[in-house]
Amino acid sequence: MYGLINKSIKDMVQEKYNLSVWAEILEHSGLETDAFISMQKYNDSTTFALIYAASKVLDKPVNDCLEEFGHYWATETCPKSYRQLMDLTGTDLITFLGNLNVLHERITSTFLNYSPPFFEVYAHSESFIIRYVSEREGLLHFVIGLVYGLAEYFSQTVEIIDCNQSGTSLGEVWLIRIAVV
Amino acid sequence: MDIDIIKQISTISFVLHENLRVTETSDLLAKHFPNMEGKKLDKFFEFQRPKIIFLQDCVKSVGQLVLAISIEKNFAFRGQFIISSDGNGELKFVGSPWLSWITENTNLSLTVSDFSPFDVQLEQIVYSLTQKQQLRDLVTFNKELLEAKKELEKSSKVQSDLFALMSHEMRTPTASIYFSLDLIDEKELKAFDADMVRIARDSVMSLRLVIDDVLNYSKLKKEGLKNEPVIFDPRKLLKSLENTSLAKMKDSPITFHYYYDGPEKIFADAGKIKQLLSNLVDNALKFTGDGFVRVFFEFVESKQKIRICVEDTGVGIPNEKQDLIFTEFWTTESYVAKDLGVGLGLPICRKMVEVLGGSICFESFEGKGSCFYLELPAMAYVAAKKEQKTRKRDSSKSERLTGNILLAEDNFTNRYLIQLQLSKLGLNADTAVDGNEAIKKAQASKYDLILMDISMPNMDGILATKRLRQMGNNIPIIAMTAFSDPKDHFEFIDAGMNQVITKPTTISKIKKIISQYCK
Numbered sequence: 028m029y030g031l032i033n034k035s036i037k038d039m040v041q042e043k044y045n046l047s048v049w050a051e052i053l054e055h056s057g058l059e060t061d062a063f064i065s066m067q068k069y070n071d072s073t074t075f076a077l078i079y080a081a082s083k084v085l086d087k088p089v090n091d092c093l094e095e096f097g098h099y100w101a102t103e104t105c106p107k108s109y110r111q112l113m114d115l116t117g118t119d120l121i122t123f124l125g126n127l128n129v130l131h132e133r134i135t136s137t138f139l140n141y142s143p144p145f146f147e148v149y150a151h152s153e154s155f156i157i158r159y160v161s162e163r164e165g166l167l168h169f170v171i172g173l174v175y176g177l178a179e180y181f182s183q184t185v186e187i188i189d190c191n192q193s194g195t196s197l198g199e200v201w202l203i204r205i206a207v208v
Numbered sequence: 209m210d211i212d213i214i215k216q217i218s219t220i221s222f223v224l225h226e227n228l229r230v231t232e233t234s235d236l237l238a239k240h241f242p243n244m245e246g247k248k249l250d251k252f253f254e255f256q257r258p259k260i261i262f263l264q265d266c267v268k269s270v271g272q273l274v275l276a277i278s279i280e281k282n283f284a285f286r287g288q289f290i291i292s293s294d295g296n297g298e299l300k301f302v303g304s305p306w307l308s309w310i311t312e313n314t315n316l317s318l319t320v321s322d323f324s325p326f327d328v329q330l331e332q333i334v335y336s337l338t339q340k341q342q343l344r345d346l347v348t349f350n351k352e353l354l355e356a357k358k359e360l361e362k363s364s365k366v367q368s369d370l371f372a373l374m375s376h377e378m379r380t381p382t383a384s385i386y387f388s389l390d391l392i393d394e395k396e397l398k399a400f401d402a403d404m405v406r407i408a409r410d411s412v413m414s415l416r417l418v419i420d421d422v423l424n425y426s427k428l429k430k431e432g433l434k435n436e437p438v439i440f441d442p443r444k445l446l447k448s449l450e451n452t453s454l455a456k457m458k459d460s461p462i463t464f465h466y467y468y469d470g471p472e473k474i475f476a477d478a479g480k481i482k483q484l485l486s487n488l489v490d491n492a493l494k495f496t497g498d499g500f501v502r503v504f505f506e507f508v509e510s511k512q513k514i515r516i517c518v519e520d521t522g523v524g525i526p527n528e529k530q531d532l533i534f535t536e537f538w539t540t541e542s543y544v545a546k547d548l549g550v551g552l553g554l555p556i557c558r559k560m561v562e563v564l565g566g567s568i569c570f571e572s573f574e575g576k577g578s579c580f581y582l583e584l585p586a587m588a589y590v591a592a593k594k595e596q597k598t599r600k601r602d603s604s605k606s607e608r609l610t611g612n613i614l615l616a617e618d619n620f621t622n623r624y625l626i627q628l629q630l631s632k633l634g635l636n637a638d639t640a641v642d643g644n645e646a647i648k649k650a651q652a653s654k655y656d657l658i659l660m661d662i663s664m665p666n667m668d669g670i671l672a673t674k675r676l677r678q679m680g681n682n683i684p685i686i687a688m689t690a691f692s693d694p695k696d697h698f699e700f701i702d703a704g705m706n707q708v709i710t711k712p713t714t715i716s717k718i719k720k721i722i723s724q725y726c727k
Binding site: 030031034062063064065066108109111112114115116117118122126129130132133134136137138 | 311317318319320321325328330331333334335337338339340341342344345346349352
């Protein structure tokens, strides 16, 4: 993953907790440095090491940490650094999720070897189904946090009705059923 | 190209006819300008690049980038005109919203789908935003590095201060141990006991050299150094160096010689030159088992420089270690040297040479010896008037002295030991515990000499000396101090003191100095 993800985890911990908590997480992660450069590519293991260390230090389940990070990513990191892109992608949750692939395609042509997830949104009676496909495993709760965070960013309220795994041939595939209030 | 095909690949497109009339507008254009169809283009847009007034201008611009801004300044597009190959003469426009202008000048909400896949404007935005973020990252890192640097400097300063304080505190007890050992008459001891006393004394002397190095180094780190030239006699400096060296090599088979070629007096930083020579000669003595240590000191009139060479016949420096010798805290192993010190002597030398604007280099051959060369700026000094010569008394012939000494010293142990040394020399010693008492006693009684400690409570030795001189008291005052920095010594002389003895000292050194004032 690119450095901006790791940097965002660092920013979140330092902002929501404090510098010494981050120092403890860094120590537990076994990483030698926390000087992450946004456009530099890092091994996925770096990001996972930080998440697992955060779970240990904050004494929270890994999924809760991922959700917290997804929420922070959508409400803090992106609006601060990439607001212009967010505005181009959509002005409400469903449009945004529907256009997310287009944005990811553009990013892929700029960030070489970038492997973004794939999103599709279907209207399903009163609710919507997000089909989330990722090469990476274990990031469903990051996406859940992201959905909650995006709804907050667009001043909407969202309810996650259920999440069902739907095969693993392309990596991890989830069907996330949501209701936008 | 068919306009329907163009609409599939381009979000802003239209057909331009004579008189700049527009038809077949794309969906995005029609969405923002619903009344444009069939009207003249210049009613809605003006061209920033190139300037277009007539259709012919558009024809000329084929293949060029076209930038257009709406008359109402709420939309802009970019792209190019193409001419149909079907021969109907229609001009078609292929393009997209001009994203950077729109974002900069309007609140218009565009979405990613308003840009064709081949249009790289979105990628440019991704890139530009990420570059901005990258720049912010680097600014943050720079700030963090600066803060870390400040923290490191702060902790380094605390460490240096602690070193300096500890070294300074260690000097007084070290001096006391040395005085005590020096007072023991080895002739009255059994051979074994005498050996033990000698070993203990030599060890304390070595410890003192280490403490001096650490003190000088801490001072250098804390205050930095300045070039402080004075007029001095290099012969006297070399003689003093010889005396110190001979004392250090007491039972050693090596010989020490110095050679001087130059004017009677020169203008240069005597304090640092003395310390440079002292460090280099100390090293030479440490690493030389037998043979000689020689110092060549020459003033080169044509270059206004002094050249110094310190040569020894010692163990030499192995080739692979030669790059390391000026590294702080680096020491080597040697079967000759008993005490290697802490590895600060040569780094201090190099720093001092830099400050003096000179150069230092060396050549060394393992097993044969080393030669250190110094070149330092200096000027010859020609005295304007004849200097007064101080009268010296030769007391070397008499074993015991007579006279009354006032010893101002706050430390009880030092006071006791120096008193013992003085009485051993046949002198009467009265004591004072601070500068105030020293002044009272010096004004009330007649003494031949005052031995004045520098650091004392209530009133220090420097102020006490200044007061006595202001009162017209011309009694000889010798500073006894743990301060080894030559710069401090000049301060004592300026205050009115006649000479300086650095603690710990030897009974013979005290005798030699006092004998100039007491018979």
